Amino acid sequence: MFSTLDVDIRPGSGLGRFEIGSSLWTVLDILRNLPHTFPQVDVKYDPDVSSVTPIIVHLRPHLDLLFSGKHQRLHTICLRKLRDPNPPVIVRYKDTILSSADETLRRVSVSRTFGPTYPGDDLRYPGLWFSFEEDGIGEGLKGAQTEDRRQEVKRVLISQKGSDVQDQDALDEVAECSTMTGDIRQAIVKVHDGVTLHFYPSSSKPVHMRLGETTAQDLTLDLGPPLRVHYKDDERMTIHSTSNAFQEETVTDYFYNYFQHGLDFLISGSTHVVKKIVLHSNVAGSPLFQQYKRCNWEIEGNPEDDEDDSPPRKRFYDKFETISHFLSPREPPPSMLLDRTDEEEDITLPSATTRRKEFLESRTTLSPLINHSVHGYDGIILEVSESSQVVSVILF
Incomplete structure:
Protein backbone atom coordinates (compact mmCIF):
# COMPACT_ATOMS: atom_id res chain seq x y z
CA MET A 1 0.00 0.00 0.00
CA PHE A 2 1.45 3.34 -1.10
CA SER A 3 0.87 6.59 0.73
CA THR A 4 -0.52 9.40 -1.40
CA LEU A 5 1.90 12.06 -2.61
CA ASP A 6 0.16 15.38 -1.95
CA VAL A 7 1.94 18.40 -3.48
CA ASP A 8 1.08 22.04 -4.04
CA ILE A 9 2.27 24.04 -7.06
CA ARG A 10 4.02 27.37 -6.42
CA PRO A 11 4.84 28.90 -9.84
CA GLY A 12 8.43 30.10 -9.99
CA SER A 13 9.04 28.94 -6.42
CA GLY A 14 8.57 25.23 -5.86
CA LEU A 15 6.48 22.09 -5.59
CA GLY A 16 5.54 20.41 -2.33
CA ARG A 17 8.50 20.39 0.05
CA PHE A 18 10.98 21.28 -2.73
CA GLU A 19 12.02 24.91 -3.28
CA ILE A 20 13.74 26.28 -6.38
CA GLY A 21 17.24 27.42 -5.39
CA SER A 22 17.71 24.81 -2.63
CA SER A 23 21.12 23.15 -2.53
CA LEU A 24 21.66 19.55 -3.57
CA TRP A 25 23.03 18.81 -0.08
CA THR A 26 19.86 20.14 1.56
CA VAL A 27 17.47 18.23 -0.70
CA LEU A 28 19.28 14.90 -0.37
CA ASP A 29 19.44 15.43 3.38
CA ILE A 30 15.65 15.83 3.38
CA LEU A 31 15.24 12.64 1.33
CA ARG A 32 17.36 10.66 3.78
CA ASN A 33 14.71 11.31 6.39
CA LEU A 34 11.76 10.38 4.13
CA PRO A 35 12.38 6.76 3.09
CA HIS A 36 8.68 5.89 3.20
CA THR A 37 7.55 8.89 1.15
CA PHE A 38 10.33 8.52 -1.46
CA PRO A 39 11.49 4.90 -1.35
CA GLN A 40 13.11 4.92 -4.82
CA VAL A 41 15.75 7.58 -5.49
CA ASP A 42 18.17 7.72 -8.42
CA VAL A 43 21.04 10.23 -8.57
CA LYS A 44 22.37 10.76 -12.10
CA TYR A 45 25.34 12.77 -13.34
CA ASP A 46 28.05 12.82 -16.00
CA PRO A 47 31.25 11.29 -14.54
CA ASP A 48 33.37 12.84 -17.30
CA VAL A 49 32.73 16.35 -15.93
CA SER A 50 32.15 15.45 -12.32
CA SER A 51 32.91 18.86 -10.81
CA VAL A 52 30.44 20.81 -12.95
CA THR A 53 27.95 18.19 -14.05
CA PRO A 54 24.26 19.00 -13.72
CA ILE A 55 22.71 16.42 -11.41
CA ILE A 56 19.28 14.87 -11.74
CA VAL A 57 17.62 13.39 -8.67
CA HIS A 58 14.83 11.09 -9.86
CA LEU A 59 12.19 10.24 -7.27
CA ARG A 60 10.37 7.35 -8.86
CA PRO A 61 7.98 7.48 -10.50
CA HIS A 62 6.76 11.08 -10.33
CA LEU A 63 9.53 13.62 -9.76
CA ASP A 64 12.72 14.74 -11.49
CA LEU A 65 14.80 17.40 -9.74
CA LEU A 66 17.45 19.10 -11.90
CA PHE A 67 20.37 20.80 -10.12
CA SER A 68 22.72 23.29 -11.75
CA GLY A 69 26.29 22.22 -12.45
CA LYS A 70 28.43 24.74 -10.57
CA HIS A 71 26.41 25.86 -7.57
CA GLN A 72 24.36 22.64 -7.26
CA ARG A 73 21.08 24.53 -6.83
CA LEU A 74 17.62 23.16 -7.63
CA HIS A 75 16.97 24.54 -11.10
CA THR A 76 13.84 22.79 -12.44
CA ILE A 77 11.21 20.48 -10.97
CA CYS A 78 9.35 18.07 -13.25
CA LEU A 79 6.20 16.27 -12.08
CA ARG A 80 5.06 13.46 -14.36
CA LYS A 81 2.99 10.28 -14.57
CA LEU A 82 0.11 11.97 -12.81
CA ARG A 83 -2.12 8.92 -13.30
CA ASP A 84 0.36 6.39 -11.93
CA PRO A 85 -1.23 4.98 -8.75
CA ASN A 86 2.05 3.80 -7.20
CA PRO A 87 1.82 6.10 -5.31
CA PRO A 88 -1.24 8.16 -6.24
CA VAL A 89 -0.66 11.91 -6.61
CA ILE A 90 -2.78 14.87 -5.56
CA VAL A 91 -1.74 18.16 -7.18
CA ARG A 92 -3.05 21.40 -5.70
CA TYR A 93 -2.85 25.08 -6.58
CA LYS A 94 -3.91 27.28 -3.70
CA ASP A 95 -7.34 25.93 -2.68
CA THR A 96 -7.97 24.04 -5.93
CA ILE A 97 -7.27 20.35 -6.54
CA LEU A 98 -5.94 20.15 -10.12
CA SER A 99 -5.25 16.43 -10.31
CA SER A 100 -6.06 13.38 -8.18
CA ALA A 101 -7.16 9.78 -8.49
CA ASP A 102 -10.65 11.09 -9.26
CA GLU A 103 -9.72 14.24 -11.20
CA THR A 104 -7.78 14.22 -14.47
CA LEU A 105 -5.85 17.39 -15.25
CA ARG A 106 -6.82 18.61 -18.71
CA ARG A 107 -6.12 21.64 -20.88
CA VAL A 108 -9.48 23.22 -20.07
CA SER A 109 -8.85 22.86 -16.31
CA VAL A 110 -5.49 24.61 -16.62
CA SER A 111 -7.01 27.47 -18.60
CA ARG A 112 -9.82 27.93 -16.10
CA THR A 113 -7.39 28.00 -13.15
CA PHE A 114 -4.49 30.01 -14.54
CA GLY A 115 -6.16 32.04 -17.27
CA PRO A 116 -5.12 32.68 -20.88
CA THR A 117 -1.57 32.34 -22.14
CA TYR A 118 0.24 32.46 -25.46
CA PRO A 119 -0.82 29.92 -28.13
CA GLY A 120 1.23 26.77 -28.59
CA ASP A 121 1.30 23.03 -28.11
CA ASP A 122 1.96 23.55 -24.38
CA LEU A 123 0.55 25.95 -21.81
CA ARG A 124 3.20 28.23 -20.36
CA TYR A 125 2.96 30.70 -17.52
CA PRO A 126 5.65 32.57 -15.59
CA GLY A 127 7.59 29.88 -13.72
CA LEU A 128 5.16 27.14 -14.75
CA TRP A 129 4.74 24.91 -17.79
CA PHE A 130 2.09 22.26 -18.59
CA SER A 131 3.09 19.73 -21.23
CA PHE A 132 0.86 17.23 -23.03
CA GLU A 133 3.69 14.88 -23.95
CA GLU A 134 4.94 12.14 -21.65
CA ASP A 135 8.65 12.70 -22.27
CA GLY A 136 10.70 15.13 -24.30
CA ILE A 137 9.59 18.08 -26.35
CA GLY A 138 7.95 17.90 -29.75
CA GLU A 139 10.30 20.58 -31.09
CA GLY A 140 7.71 21.63 -33.63
CA LEU A 141 7.89 18.39 -35.61
CA LYS A 142 4.16 17.83 -35.47
CA GLY A 143 3.28 21.23 -36.87
CA ALA A 144 0.18 23.16 -35.95
CA GLN A 145 -2.47 21.19 -34.16
CA THR A 146 -6.04 21.91 -33.20
CA GLU A 147 -6.21 22.49 -29.47
CA ASP A 148 -8.23 19.81 -27.72
CA ARG A 149 -9.89 21.17 -24.60
CA ARG A 150 -9.96 17.65 -23.15
CA GLN A 151 -6.27 17.01 -23.81
CA GLU A 152 -4.65 15.42 -20.75
CA VAL A 153 -1.67 17.06 -19.04
CA LYS A 154 1.24 14.61 -18.81
CA ARG A 155 3.94 16.75 -17.21
CA VAL A 156 4.16 19.85 -15.03
CA LEU A 157 7.44 21.81 -14.82
CA ILE A 158 8.32 24.53 -12.32
CA SER A 159 11.30 26.87 -12.72
CA GLN A 160 12.22 30.40 -11.80
CA LYS A 161 9.99 33.11 -13.19
CA GLY A 162 11.34 34.96 -16.17
CA SER A 163 12.91 31.83 -17.66
CA ASP A 164 11.76 29.56 -20.46
CA VAL A 165 12.23 25.93 -19.47
CA GLN A 166 12.38 24.72 -23.06
CA ASP A 167 15.15 27.15 -24.00
CA GLN A 168 17.16 26.86 -20.77
CA ASP A 169 20.57 25.24 -20.72
CA ALA A 170 21.01 22.75 -17.89
CA LEU A 171 24.30 24.50 -17.09
CA ASP A 172 22.53 27.78 -16.36
CA GLU A 173 22.74 28.82 -12.73
CA VAL A 174 19.78 29.71 -10.55
CA ALA A 175 19.37 33.42 -9.92
CA GLU A 176 19.72 34.60 -6.33
CA CYS A 177 16.51 34.03 -4.37
CA SER A 178 15.24 33.96 -0.79
CA THR A 179 15.80 30.19 -0.49
CA MET A 180 19.55 30.85 -0.52
Whole structure:
Protein backbone atom coordinates (compact mmCIF):
# COMPACT_ATOMS: atom_id res chain seq x y z
CA MET A 1 0.00 0.00 0.00
CA PHE A 2 1.45 3.34 -1.10
CA SER A 3 0.87 6.59 0.73
CA THR A 4 -0.52 9.40 -1.40
CA LEU A 5 1.90 12.06 -2.61
CA ASP A 6 0.16 15.38 -1.95
CA VAL A 7 1.94 18.40 -3.48
CA ASP A 8 1.08 22.04 -4.04
CA ILE A 9 2.27 24.04 -7.06
CA ARG A 10 4.02 27.37 -6.42
CA PRO A 11 4.84 28.90 -9.84
CA GLY A 12 8.43 30.10 -9.99
CA SER A 13 9.04 28.94 -6.42
CA GLY A 14 8.57 25.23 -5.86
CA LEU A 15 6.48 22.09 -5.59
CA GLY A 16 5.54 20.41 -2.33
CA ARG A 17 8.50 20.39 0.05
CA PHE A 18 10.98 21.28 -2.73
CA GLU A 19 12.02 24.91 -3.28
CA ILE A 20 13.74 26.28 -6.38
CA GLY A 21 17.24 27.42 -5.39
CA SER A 22 17.71 24.81 -2.63
CA SER A 23 21.12 23.15 -2.53
CA LEU A 24 21.66 19.55 -3.57
CA TRP A 25 23.03 18.81 -0.08
CA THR A 26 19.86 20.14 1.56
CA VAL A 27 17.47 18.23 -0.70
CA LEU A 28 19.28 14.90 -0.37
CA ASP A 29 19.44 15.43 3.38
CA ILE A 30 15.65 15.83 3.38
CA LEU A 31 15.24 12.64 1.33
CA ARG A 32 17.36 10.66 3.78
CA ASN A 33 14.71 11.31 6.39
CA LEU A 34 11.76 10.38 4.13
CA PRO A 35 12.38 6.76 3.09
CA HIS A 36 8.68 5.89 3.20
CA THR A 37 7.55 8.89 1.15
CA PHE A 38 10.33 8.52 -1.46
CA PRO A 39 11.49 4.90 -1.35
CA GLN A 40 13.11 4.92 -4.82
CA VAL A 41 15.75 7.58 -5.49
CA ASP A 42 18.17 7.72 -8.42
CA VAL A 43 21.04 10.23 -8.57
CA LYS A 44 22.37 10.76 -12.10
CA TYR A 45 25.34 12.77 -13.34
CA ASP A 46 28.05 12.82 -16.00
CA PRO A 47 31.25 11.29 -14.54
CA ASP A 48 33.37 12.84 -17.30
CA VAL A 49 32.73 16.35 -15.93
CA SER A 50 32.15 15.45 -12.32
CA SER A 51 32.91 18.86 -10.81
CA VAL A 52 30.44 20.81 -12.95
CA THR A 53 27.95 18.19 -14.05
CA PRO A 54 24.26 19.00 -13.72
CA ILE A 55 22.71 16.42 -11.41
CA ILE A 56 19.28 14.87 -11.74
CA VAL A 57 17.62 13.39 -8.67
CA HIS A 58 14.83 11.09 -9.86
CA LEU A 59 12.19 10.24 -7.27
CA ARG A 60 10.37 7.35 -8.86
CA PRO A 61 7.98 7.48 -10.50
CA HIS A 62 6.76 11.08 -10.33
CA LEU A 63 9.53 13.62 -9.76
CA ASP A 64 12.72 14.74 -11.49
CA LEU A 65 14.80 17.40 -9.74
CA LEU A 66 17.45 19.10 -11.90
CA PHE A 67 20.37 20.80 -10.12
CA SER A 68 22.72 23.29 -11.75
CA GLY A 69 26.29 22.22 -12.45
CA LYS A 70 28.43 24.74 -10.57
CA HIS A 71 26.41 25.86 -7.57
CA GLN A 72 24.36 22.64 -7.26
CA ARG A 73 21.08 24.53 -6.83
CA LEU A 74 17.62 23.16 -7.63
CA HIS A 75 16.97 24.54 -11.10
CA THR A 76 13.84 22.79 -12.44
CA ILE A 77 11.21 20.48 -10.97
CA CYS A 78 9.35 18.07 -13.25
CA LEU A 79 6.20 16.27 -12.08
CA ARG A 80 5.06 13.46 -14.36
CA LYS A 81 2.99 10.28 -14.57
CA LEU A 82 0.11 11.97 -12.81
CA ARG A 83 -2.12 8.92 -13.30
CA ASP A 84 0.36 6.39 -11.93
CA PRO A 85 -1.23 4.98 -8.75
CA ASN A 86 2.05 3.80 -7.20
CA PRO A 87 1.82 6.10 -5.31
CA PRO A 88 -1.24 8.16 -6.24
CA VAL A 89 -0.66 11.91 -6.61
CA ILE A 90 -2.78 14.87 -5.56
CA VAL A 91 -1.74 18.16 -7.18
CA ARG A 92 -3.05 21.40 -5.70
CA TYR A 93 -2.85 25.08 -6.58
CA LYS A 94 -3.91 27.28 -3.70
CA ASP A 95 -7.34 25.93 -2.68
CA THR A 96 -7.97 24.04 -5.93
CA ILE A 97 -7.27 20.35 -6.54
CA LEU A 98 -5.94 20.15 -10.12
CA SER A 99 -5.25 16.43 -10.31
CA SER A 100 -6.06 13.38 -8.18
CA ALA A 101 -7.16 9.78 -8.49
CA ASP A 102 -10.65 11.09 -9.26
CA GLU A 103 -9.72 14.24 -11.20
CA THR A 104 -7.78 14.22 -14.47
CA LEU A 105 -5.85 17.39 -15.25
CA ARG A 106 -6.82 18.61 -18.71
CA ARG A 107 -6.12 21.64 -20.88
CA VAL A 108 -9.48 23.22 -20.07
CA SER A 109 -8.85 22.86 -16.31
CA VAL A 110 -5.49 24.61 -16.62
CA SER A 111 -7.01 27.47 -18.60
CA ARG A 112 -9.82 27.93 -16.10
CA THR A 113 -7.39 28.00 -13.15
CA PHE A 114 -4.49 30.01 -14.54
CA GLY A 115 -6.16 32.04 -17.27
CA PRO A 116 -5.12 32.68 -20.88
CA THR A 117 -1.57 32.34 -22.14
CA TYR A 118 0.24 32.46 -25.46
CA PRO A 119 -0.82 29.92 -28.13
CA GLY A 120 1.23 26.77 -28.59
CA ASP A 121 1.30 23.03 -28.11
CA ASP A 122 1.96 23.55 -24.38
CA LEU A 123 0.55 25.95 -21.81
CA ARG A 124 3.20 28.23 -20.36
CA TYR A 125 2.96 30.70 -17.52
CA PRO A 126 5.65 32.57 -15.59
CA GLY A 127 7.59 29.88 -13.72
CA LEU A 128 5.16 27.14 -14.75
CA TRP A 129 4.74 24.91 -17.79
CA PHE A 130 2.09 22.26 -18.59
CA SER A 131 3.09 19.73 -21.23
CA PHE A 132 0.86 17.23 -23.03
CA GLU A 133 3.69 14.88 -23.95
CA GLU A 134 4.94 12.14 -21.65
CA ASP A 135 8.65 12.70 -22.27
CA GLY A 136 10.70 15.13 -24.30
CA ILE A 137 9.59 18.08 -26.35
CA GLY A 138 7.95 17.90 -29.75
CA GLU A 139 10.30 20.58 -31.09
CA GLY A 140 7.71 21.63 -33.63
CA LEU A 141 7.89 18.39 -35.61
CA LYS A 142 4.16 17.83 -35.47
CA GLY A 143 3.28 21.23 -36.87
CA ALA A 144 0.18 23.16 -35.95
CA GLN A 145 -2.47 21.19 -34.16
CA THR A 146 -6.04 21.91 -33.20
CA GLU A 147 -6.21 22.49 -29.47
CA ASP A 148 -8.23 19.81 -27.72
CA ARG A 149 -9.89 21.17 -24.60
CA ARG A 150 -9.96 17.65 -23.15
CA GLN A 151 -6.27 17.01 -23.81
CA GLU A 152 -4.65 15.42 -20.75
CA VAL A 153 -1.67 17.06 -19.04
CA LYS A 154 1.24 14.61 -18.81
CA ARG A 155 3.94 16.75 -17.21
CA VAL A 156 4.16 19.85 -15.03
CA LEU A 157 7.44 21.81 -14.82
CA ILE A 158 8.32 24.53 -12.32
CA SER A 159 11.30 26.87 -12.72
CA GLN A 160 12.22 30.40 -11.80
CA LYS A 161 9.99 33.11 -13.19
CA GLY A 162 11.34 34.96 -16.17
CA SER A 163 12.91 31.83 -17.66
CA ASP A 164 11.76 29.56 -20.46
CA VAL A 165 12.23 25.93 -19.47
CA GLN A 166 12.38 24.72 -23.06
CA ASP A 167 15.15 27.15 -24.00
CA GLN A 168 17.16 26.86 -20.77
CA ASP A 169 20.57 25.24 -20.72
CA ALA A 170 21.01 22.75 -17.89
CA LEU A 171 24.30 24.50 -17.09
CA ASP A 172 22.53 27.78 -16.36
CA GLU A 173 22.74 28.82 -12.73
CA VAL A 174 19.78 29.71 -10.55
CA ALA A 175 19.37 33.42 -9.92
CA GLU A 176 19.72 34.60 -6.33
CA CYS A 177 16.51 34.03 -4.37
CA SER A 178 15.24 33.96 -0.79
CA THR A 179 15.80 30.19 -0.49
CA MET A 180 19.55 30.85 -0.52
CA THR A 181 19.54 33.31 2.39
CA GLY A 182 22.28 32.48 4.89
CA ASP A 183 24.20 30.18 2.54
CA ILE A 184 27.77 30.89 1.48
CA ARG A 185 27.84 32.46 -1.97
CA GLN A 186 31.60 32.56 -2.42
CA ALA A 187 34.70 31.68 -0.38
CA ILE A 188 37.88 33.59 -1.26
CA VAL A 189 40.96 31.67 -0.14
CA LYS A 190 44.26 33.43 0.59
CA VAL A 191 47.26 31.25 1.43
CA HIS A 192 48.87 32.00 4.83
CA ASP A 193 45.89 34.17 5.72
CA GLY A 194 42.53 32.41 5.73
CA VAL A 195 39.23 32.63 3.91
CA THR A 196 36.72 35.42 3.32
CA LEU A 197 33.14 34.17 3.22
CA HIS A 198 30.48 35.99 1.19
CA PHE A 199 26.86 35.09 1.95
CA TYR A 200 23.43 35.34 0.38
CA PRO A 201 21.92 37.84 0.00
CA SER A 202 24.82 39.42 -1.88
CA SER A 203 24.32 42.62 0.14
CA SER A 204 25.43 40.79 3.31
CA LYS A 205 28.69 41.78 4.96
CA PRO A 206 31.49 39.25 4.30
CA VAL A 207 33.20 37.45 7.18
CA HIS A 208 36.98 36.95 7.35
CA MET A 209 38.25 33.78 9.03
CA ARG A 210 41.98 34.11 9.79
CA LEU A 211 44.43 31.34 10.59
CA GLY A 212 45.96 31.85 14.00
CA GLU A 213 43.49 34.62 14.94
CA THR A 214 39.88 33.50 14.60
CA THR A 215 38.64 31.73 17.72
CA ALA A 216 36.05 29.04 18.30
CA GLN A 217 33.82 31.72 19.81
CA ASP A 218 34.22 33.85 16.65
CA LEU A 219 33.09 30.90 14.53
CA THR A 220 30.00 30.38 16.66
CA LEU A 221 29.10 34.07 16.49
CA ASP A 222 29.60 34.33 12.71
CA LEU A 223 28.45 30.89 11.50
CA GLY A 224 26.36 29.61 14.38
CA PRO A 225 27.11 26.41 16.28
CA PRO A 226 28.71 23.64 14.20
CA LEU A 227 26.65 20.60 13.28
CA ARG A 228 29.33 18.46 14.90
CA VAL A 229 32.37 18.89 17.14
CA HIS A 230 34.94 16.20 16.44
CA TYR A 231 38.02 15.68 18.58
CA LYS A 232 41.13 14.96 16.54
CA ASP A 233 42.54 11.51 17.19
CA ASP A 234 44.27 10.77 13.87
CA GLU A 235 47.94 11.71 14.16
CA ARG A 236 49.23 9.73 11.15
CA MET A 237 50.24 12.84 9.17
CA THR A 238 52.52 14.03 11.99
CA ILE A 239 55.14 11.55 10.81
CA HIS A 240 55.79 13.97 7.93
CA SER A 241 56.32 16.90 10.30
CA THR A 242 59.79 18.46 10.57
CA SER A 243 59.06 19.49 14.16
CA ASN A 244 59.12 17.40 17.32
CA ALA A 245 56.48 19.58 18.93
CA PHE A 246 53.77 17.01 18.34
CA GLN A 247 55.52 14.59 20.65
CA GLU A 248 55.07 17.03 23.51
CA GLU A 249 51.45 17.90 22.73
CA THR A 250 49.07 16.68 25.40
CA VAL A 251 45.96 18.77 24.64
CA THR A 252 43.62 17.38 21.98
CA ASP A 253 42.72 19.65 19.07
CA TYR A 254 39.18 19.52 17.76
CA PHE A 255 37.21 20.17 14.58
CA TYR A 256 34.15 22.34 14.08
CA ASN A 257 32.27 20.63 11.23
CA TYR A 258 29.94 22.90 9.24
CA PHE A 259 28.55 20.34 6.78
CA GLN A 260 25.86 22.83 5.73
CA HIS A 261 28.56 25.25 4.51
CA GLY A 262 31.12 22.75 3.18
CA LEU A 263 33.67 23.82 5.82
CA ASP A 264 35.75 22.33 8.62
CA PHE A 265 37.90 24.24 11.11
CA LEU A 266 40.66 22.60 13.13
CA ILE A 267 40.92 24.42 16.44
CA SER A 268 43.77 24.32 18.94
CA GLY A 269 42.81 22.52 22.12
CA SER A 270 44.95 24.89 24.20
CA THR A 271 44.38 28.33 22.61
CA HIS A 272 41.03 27.61 20.90
CA VAL A 273 42.28 29.45 17.81
CA VAL A 274 41.80 28.17 14.24
CA LYS A 275 44.83 26.18 13.02
CA LYS A 276 43.50 24.77 9.73
CA ILE A 277 40.57 25.43 7.40
CA VAL A 278 39.16 22.75 5.08
CA LEU A 279 36.90 23.62 2.13
CA HIS A 280 34.96 20.87 0.33
CA SER A 281 33.96 20.77 -3.36
CA ASN A 282 31.26 18.05 -3.10
CA VAL A 283 32.36 16.44 -6.38
CA ALA A 284 29.95 13.78 -7.62
CA GLY A 285 31.49 10.30 -7.49
CA SER A 286 34.05 11.05 -4.76
CA PRO A 287 33.88 9.39 -1.31
CA LEU A 288 32.99 12.70 0.35
CA PHE A 289 30.12 13.40 -2.06
CA GLN A 290 27.08 14.62 -0.13
CA GLN A 291 28.78 14.61 3.26
CA TYR A 292 29.32 18.35 2.80
CA LYS A 293 27.51 21.03 0.84
CA ARG A 294 29.55 22.44 -2.03
CA CYS A 295 31.68 25.38 -0.94
CA ASN A 296 32.23 27.68 -3.93
CA TRP A 297 35.91 28.37 -3.21
CA GLU A 298 38.37 30.45 -5.18
CA ILE A 299 42.11 30.60 -4.47
CA GLU A 300 43.31 34.18 -4.83
CA GLY A 301 46.86 35.01 -5.94
CA ASN A 302 48.89 38.15 -5.42
CA PRO A 303 47.88 41.23 -7.42
CA GLU A 304 50.25 42.29 -10.18
CA ASP A 305 50.62 45.78 -8.72
CA ASP A 306 49.12 48.12 -6.11
CA GLU A 307 46.42 49.25 -8.52
CA ASP A 308 45.27 45.76 -9.45
CA ASP A 309 41.79 45.38 -7.95
CA SER A 310 41.11 42.00 -9.59
CA PRO A 311 43.93 39.63 -8.59
CA PRO A 312 44.08 36.25 -10.37
CA ARG A 313 42.04 33.36 -8.99
CA LYS A 314 41.61 29.65 -9.55
CA ARG A 315 38.27 28.02 -8.81
CA PHE A 316 37.03 24.67 -7.57
CA TYR A 317 36.14 23.48 -11.07
CA ASP A 318 39.58 24.19 -12.55
CA LYS A 319 41.67 21.10 -13.23
CA PHE A 320 44.35 20.20 -10.70
CA GLU A 321 47.17 20.81 -13.19
CA THR A 322 45.98 24.40 -13.68
CA ILE A 323 45.70 25.09 -9.95
CA SER A 324 49.03 23.40 -9.24
CA HIS A 325 50.84 25.60 -11.75
CA PHE A 326 49.13 28.61 -10.21
CA LEU A 327 50.43 27.67 -6.75
CA SER A 328 53.86 26.44 -7.85
CA PRO A 329 54.83 27.60 -11.35
CA ARG A 330 58.24 25.91 -11.31
CA GLU A 331 57.41 22.32 -10.49
CA PRO A 332 54.64 20.48 -8.64
CA PRO A 333 55.45 18.99 -5.23
CA PRO A 334 55.54 15.22 -4.71
CA SER A 335 52.21 13.61 -3.95
CA MET A 336 50.96 11.01 -1.49
CA LEU A 337 48.21 8.46 -2.09
CA LEU A 338 45.06 8.64 0.03
CA ASP A 339 42.34 6.00 0.03
CA ARG A 340 39.27 7.69 1.52
CA THR A 341 37.56 4.33 1.98
CA ASP A 342 40.35 2.36 3.64
CA GLU A 343 38.79 2.69 7.10
CA GLU A 344 35.21 1.98 6.02
CA GLU A 345 34.56 -1.63 5.14
CA ASP A 346 31.12 -0.95 3.68
CA ILE A 347 31.64 2.33 1.90
CA THR A 348 32.25 2.46 -1.83
CA LEU A 349 31.16 5.14 -4.23
CA PRO A 350 28.02 6.07 -6.12
CA SER A 351 28.23 5.37 -9.82
CA ALA A 352 26.86 7.79 -12.42
CA THR A 353 23.45 6.32 -11.63
CA THR A 354 22.92 5.21 -8.06
CA ARG A 355 19.81 4.44 -6.04
CA ARG A 356 18.48 5.30 -2.59
CA LYS A 357 19.68 2.20 -0.76
CA GLU A 358 23.13 2.47 -2.29
CA PHE A 359 23.55 6.24 -2.31
CA LEU A 360 21.78 7.44 0.81
CA GLU A 361 23.38 4.65 2.84
CA SER A 362 26.76 5.10 1.10
CA ARG A 363 26.80 1.62 -0.45
CA THR A 364 27.09 0.79 -4.12
CA THR A 365 28.94 -1.57 -6.44
CA LEU A 366 31.09 0.84 -8.46
CA SER A 367 34.03 2.80 -7.07
CA PRO A 368 35.39 5.04 -9.83
CA LEU A 369 37.22 7.61 -7.68
CA ILE A 370 38.36 5.83 -4.52
CA ASN A 371 42.06 6.70 -4.65
CA HIS A 372 42.88 10.35 -4.12
CA SER A 373 46.28 12.02 -4.12
CA VAL A 374 47.40 14.68 -1.67
CA HIS A 375 49.63 17.52 -2.86
CA GLY A 376 51.28 19.84 -0.35
CA TYR A 377 52.34 23.41 -1.11
CA ASP A 378 53.50 26.26 1.07
CA GLY A 379 50.50 26.86 3.35
CA ILE A 380 47.97 24.84 1.36
CA ILE A 381 47.17 21.19 0.58
CA LEU A 382 45.04 19.93 -2.32
CA GLU A 383 43.20 16.62 -2.25
CA VAL A 384 42.77 15.46 -5.85
CA SER A 385 40.65 12.73 -7.43
CA GLU A 386 41.80 10.40 -10.20
CA SER A 387 39.96 12.63 -12.67
CA SER A 388 42.11 15.67 -11.66
CA GLN A 389 39.31 17.36 -9.70
CA VAL A 390 40.26 19.10 -6.46
CA VAL A 391 37.81 17.65 -3.94
CA SER A 392 39.07 19.60 -0.92
CA VAL A 393 41.46 22.40 0.01
CA ILE A 394 43.29 22.58 3.36
CA LEU A 395 44.77 25.85 4.60
CA PHE A 396 47.33 25.75 7.42
